[in-house]
Amino acid sequence: MPKKINKREFLKSCFLGAGAATLGLDAMESWASGLLKSDPAGPADDKLWKWSREAVFYAPTARGIKCTLCPNMCNLREGETSICRTRVVNGGKLHTIAYGNPCSVHVDPIEKKPLYHFLPGSRSYSIATAGCNFACRYCQNWEISQVSPKDTRNDDLMPQKVVEEAITGKCTTIAYTYSEPVIFYEYMYDTARIARSKGVKNLMISNGFINEKPLQMLCQHIDAANIDLKAFTDDIYSRLCGGSLNPVQNTLKILKSEQVWFEITCLIVPGWNDDMQHIALMCDWLLANGLESYPLHFSRFHPMYKLVRLPATPLTTLEKARNIALIKGMKYVYIGNVPGSGYENTVCHYCKKTLIERKGFTIISNHISGSACKFCKTKIPGVWG
Amino acid sequence: MKKDNGYKISLFLLGFVTMPVQIILLREFMVVFGGNELIIGILLADWLILTATGAFLAGRFSKSTKECPSHPPHPPVIPLDNPTNLNLNLNLNFFPILPLLTFILLYLLRPVIFPPGAMVSLPAIWLLTALLLLPFCLLSGWLFTRLAGHLSSLKRENFTGRAYALESVGSILGGALFSFVLVFFFDGYWSLVIIALTTWLVLMIMNLLNNGWKKAILALSLMILTVASSVWFSLPRSVQQELFPGQTLVFAKDSPYGKVVVTKNDGQVNLFYNGIPVYHSDQQMQDEESVHYALLQRQNPEQVLAISGGLKGITEQILKYPSIRHVDYVEIDPWLVRSEMTYLGSVEGDKVQVSFMDARRFLSTVTTYYDMILVNLPEPLSAQVNRCYTYEFFLKAREHLHPGGVLCTALPATTNYIGGASMTANATLFKTLQQVFPNVLIIPGGKNFFLASDSLLTGAIGRIAELRGISNDYVNQYYMDDASIVSRGAYILEQLNTTSPVNRDDRPVSYLSQLQYWMSYFNLNLTWILLGIAGLFLLFFIMLNPIRLGLFTAGFVTAGAEYILILAIQVFFGYAYFLMGIIFVLFMTGLALGAMFGKSIFAGDKHLLNWLVFGTGVFTLMMSALIRVPGLAGAGSLLVAAVFSLLVLCLAFLMGTVFSHGSVLYRGRYEKVSGDAYSADLIGSAFGLMILSMVLVPLLGLRLSCLVMSLVAFVAAARLSLDKNKL
Numbered sequence A: 001m002p003k004k005i006n007k008r009e010f011l012k013s014c015f016l017g018a019g020a021a022t023l024g025l026d027a028m029e030s031w032a033s034g035l036l037k038s039d040p041a042g043p044a045d046d047k048l049w050k051w052s053r054e055a056v057f058y059a060p061t062a063r064g065i066k067c068t069l070c071p072n073m074c075n076l077r078e079g080e081t082s083i084c085r086t087r088v089v090n091g092g093k094l095h096t097i098a099y100g101n102p103c104s105v106h107v108d109p110i111e112k113k114p115l116y117h118f119l120p121g122s123r124s125y126s127i128a129t130a131g132c133n134f135a136c137r138y139c140q141n142w143e144i145s146q147v148s149p150k151d152t153r154n155d156d157l158m159p160q161k162v163v164e165e166a167i168t169g170k171c172t173t174i175a176y177t178y179s180e181p182v183i184f185y186e187y188m189y190d191t192a193r194i195a196r197s198k199g200v201k202n203l204m205i206s207n208g209f210i211n212e213k214p215l216q217m218l219c220q221h222i223d224a225a226n227i228d229l230k231a232f233t234d235d236i237y238s239r240l241c242g243g244s245l246n247p248v249q250n251t252l253k254i255l256k257s258e259q260v261w262f263e264i265t266c267l268i269v270p271g272w273n274d275d276m277q278h279i280a281l282m283c284d285w286l287l288a289n290g291l292e293s294y295p296l297h298f299s300r301f302h303p304m305y306k307l308v309r310l311p312a313t314p315l316t317t318l319e320k321a322r323n324i325a326l327i328k329g330m331k332y333v334y335i336g337n338v339p340g341s342g343y344e345n346t347v348c349h350y351c352k353k354t355l356i357e358r359k360g361f362t363i364i365s366n367h368i369s370g371s372a373c374k375f376c377k378t379k380i381p382g383v384w385g
Numbered sequence B: 001m002k003k004d005n006g007y008k009i010s011l012f013l014l015g016f017v018t019m020p021v022q023i024i025l026l027r028e029f030m031v032v033f034g035g036n037e038l039i040i041g042i043l044l045a046d047w048l049i050l051t052a053t054g055a056f057l058a059g060r061f062s063k064s065t066k067e068c069p070s071h072p073p074h075p076p077v078i079p080l081d082n083p084t085n086l087n088l089n090l091n092l093n094f095f096p097i098l099p100l101l102t103f104i105l106l107y108l109l110r111p112v113i114f115p116p117g118a119m120v121s122l123p124a125i126w127l128l129t130a131l132l133l134l135p136f137c138l139l140s141g142w143l144f145t146r147l148a149g150h151l152s153s154l155k156r157e158n159f160t161g162r163a164y165a166l167e168s169v170g171s172i173l174g175g176a177l178f179s180f181v182l183v184f185f186f187d188g189y190w191s192l193v194i195i196a197l198t199t200w201l202v203l204m205i206m207n208l209l210n211n212g213w214k215k216a217i218l219a220l221s222l223m224i225l226t227v228a229s230s231v232w233f234s235l236p237r238s239v240q241q242e243l244f245p246g247q248t249l250v251f252a253k254d255s256p257y258g259k260v261v262v263t264k265n266d267g268q269v270n271l272f273y274n275g276i277p278v279y280h281s282d283q284q285m286q287d288e289e290s291v292h293y294a295l296l297q298r299q300n301p302e303q304v305l306a307i308s309g310g311l312k313g314i315t316e317q318i319l320k321y322p323s324i325r326h327v328d329y330v331e332i333d334p335w336l337v338r339s340e341m342t343y344l345g346s347v348e349g350d351k352v353q354v355s356f357m358d359a360r361r362f363l364s365t366v367t368t369y370y371d372m373i374l375v376n377l378p379e380p381l382s383a384q385v386n387r388c389y390t391y392e393f394f395l396k397a398r399e400h401l402h403p404g405g406v407l408c409t410a411l412p413a414t415t416n417y418i419g420g421a422s423m424t425a426n427a428t429l430f431k432t433l434q435q436v437f438p439n440v441l442i443i444p445g446g447k448n449f450f451l452a453s454d455s456l457l458t459g460a461i462g463r464i465a466e467l468r469g470i471s472n473d474y475v476n477q478y479y480m481d482d483a484s485i486v487s488r489g490a491y492i493l494e495q496l497n498t499t500s501p502v503n504r505d506d507r508p509v510s511y512l513s514q515l516q517y518w519m520s521y522f523n524l525n526l527t528w529i530l531l532g533i534a535g536l537f538l539l540f541f542i543m544l545n546p547i548r549l550g551l552f553t554a555g556f557v558t559a560g561a562e563y564i565l566i567l568a569i570q571v572f573f574g575y576a577y578f579l580m581g582i583i584f585v586l587f588m589t590g591l592a593l594g595a596m597f598g599k600s601i602f603a604g605d606k607h608l609l610n611w612l613v614f615g616t617g618v619f620t621l622m623m624s625a626l627i628r629v630p631g632l633a634g635a636g637s638l639l640v641a642a643v644f645s646l647l648v649l650c651l652a653f654l655m656g657t658v659f660s661h662g663s664v665l666y667r668g669r670y671e672k673v674s675g676d677a678y679s680a681d682l683i684g685s686a687f688g689l690m691i692l693s694m695v696l697v698p699l700l701g702l703r704l705s706c707l708v709m710s711l712v713a714f715v716a717a718a719r720l721s722l723d724k725n726k727l
């Protein structure tokens, strides 16, 4: 039986009809935006500078050099700049131009990352260089993520100095964050190696869009991660951020197998990834892969960057997602960006008593002792000190 | 009915339809795409250029009218009931339906082409706008040329100037009907329907009087079809819903100032203004930031002025302070507050007084002194909003602050890094505030909040929140990391360029830097766009023949001068809807009078065009002097209003005269004459609006912009004098 359509749909199909589809109107925006583009990753960016190093992951191809760091697998020739704007070919070799030149350096509470089950109440020395391998429409750090390190004002902060600064600032961790640490892999890797040798822990706050081998190598020096799970279909991933789901799922599996502590953040954007069926599928997948003990943060979207014509995520939507996750069997589900909601406390998954009471980035009380619930002695997953 | 009367009524109808359609459609486009100065410029330019193209093409490709008398008549006059005229009639009948189709397509295409909720880049807006406006604008230009040409043929004299006058009279009536009547009772779509119905009714009567009952039936059928289908498809709501995927549209209202829409999703109520979400239920975080960073600074704030930001949310936060005695809440659009009160709840108690007024107007009418002035307006992306970010505005605000009082305003957040464009925008605001207040502090939060006062300010928000005992969900000692606020605020300050210009009423630099910031979202370079526009202008200026150059220049100067006058009026009086309406009527009246009588007043001299163009230059020169007349701002508002009204009237009269005079000088077929004259004027106007609003005013300020316009007019006049023989 043919599907019944309402008056609105009828009107829509009359006007748009097959004509619009054949015209390929959806290609219009990208084409139009291509005009007048002043992409900062212009020719000048392929020159090496003080903050360049030979990249670790690449392979020669018939066309040029292929970067094998992330699933974008950019195939570059001399004079071209990568999607992430941090990699260039010079002298037949791939180089990063994001090494020792962070444009953003701050000290943040670890809860801000967010990491709730890793050294709660500690402070993290946070750095980022310009560039990203995604292009999320709601990126709050778009002024650094969508440009090349050659277009930002940067500090000169080589790995050794980062570690010293973190120690001086009494930070127990260094967070590679804000933009996308995968694209300053070599810088992160070297810093993490030195930091670990000095007793400072390393946090990677990432979109998880990285290939298997580089991730496995990095896991030897990283202590914790927060990975964004931006959607649960490839289509939304691609339209919202320019990425894909599968590599991120792989990252979560590898982190688990390499025993790196991690938490997952899912920013719910109205009209994009707020379908509860997708949330349920996502939780099913997490459970099927034995990831139920890793905290899941549902975060509230606020109109930002290019997505300014959407309302903020309703609290009810976040609550629904949280309930689904809990019903499915996730043990620690938080709601972020909603002050005063009460969903930022850690509750023992066994006895349901409140273990860590949080108000904002402040720990009001902590009832975890020796990594276990003070009340029922159940081991609480995480790294507690 | 006399044949020429039919054409005259048609020209009148053309203006009657075109003017309100322009106002309504441009409003709708702004709702769908955003309303910053660049987008407004692009929309208007698209409109004018397409209309000019229609007029020009009609002049080139129609061969139905005879030559001007000075040339041998060729081809012969075509009788009025020939097929060409039938086409003209048909086109007039279908003309009013095009805006309705454009309206519907606009709302249906937006979500199909562009991702939900996403901002659209400028080139894409330009392309889609041009595509959607193409049929209506081309046809409207085409109709003008054909009607004016036919009328000239019939009258055996060049009737272009008077055709222009007739169209202007239609514009006055159509524009006034919408702006003073329809806008208060109907939304944009139904206003378009009413305009269309009126047009068809007139066409029907005209046809009946000429025994053209078939055409009368056509008009009647179109009337019935339009109303029936609009009701059947629940227009416009059904198409507007498409803009809000995943939400249910529960209320929509077009007010004289903008479009208010209320949606619901998952129990949350969202209020949109001109397509942008402004408030929603559960937005304590934003409300707290907008209020407490400022109010916590002082021990016992009593009087507060809140400019926009959401009545319920903002005042609830303010009233948390027991010392508060009175709150003035100012919002320009009553419908915003009404919808908020209906869907988000109203405010209790009698401490809050709401005024529906432009903020600047409000400040110049009240005598109250405040402890706090909270400005919660969008960033200055347009000249109108920019008026609340200028030195003069802050000066006025300071006059209304008690000693120790605090003003709070904000720009978008620069979360972890401050990029080049945002640095300029932040630096300009900081510098401007610094000119008025000895203490300025930046609190980085959900936005960059700028606090300004004549007394000391503190960034230790967490500590004072605890001290004052105000119970907040977000602005409290738990969320506010004072050390981080201070260091991040200091970081922003360090980055700011101390040599930034001050944002002034007569040199609104802020909106240029905000536009550059907005363009950087798309990696687009504003400078290239502006240079491109300037280059094209020069090309036209050099390549056009003398008569076209005269009309082009007059169009350029008039549109530019009108833009400056409107800006100046808003600065002197504050934005007032009816005042703008009166200015519009005055302008069109001047245009009509000039086009109708200008030619006879200045008759006889065929080289007068250069003097008239020169006159526009002298006029703008006078304007530049007048803008700086000391004490004008303080003069009685009636006197200032009279001066500005006179200026608008004179300017438009001059333009009308240039048009009628210029069109007389043309040689060739009547339609070519009308098409060329009309298109040259429109293209000049398009450049005038774009160059003035996007380049000259923000870069040079009002006065110097006037001087540049005079210079352009003088150069054009000089070229006309040199090329006298070609006239």
Ligand code: SF4
Pocket (backbone or CB within 6 Å): A067, A068, A069, A070, A071, A072, A073, A074, A082, A083, A084, A085, A086, A087, A132, A133, A182, A183
């Ligand atoms: S890291 Fe950068 S260069 Fe390498 S594949 Fe990914 S986007 Fe391309």
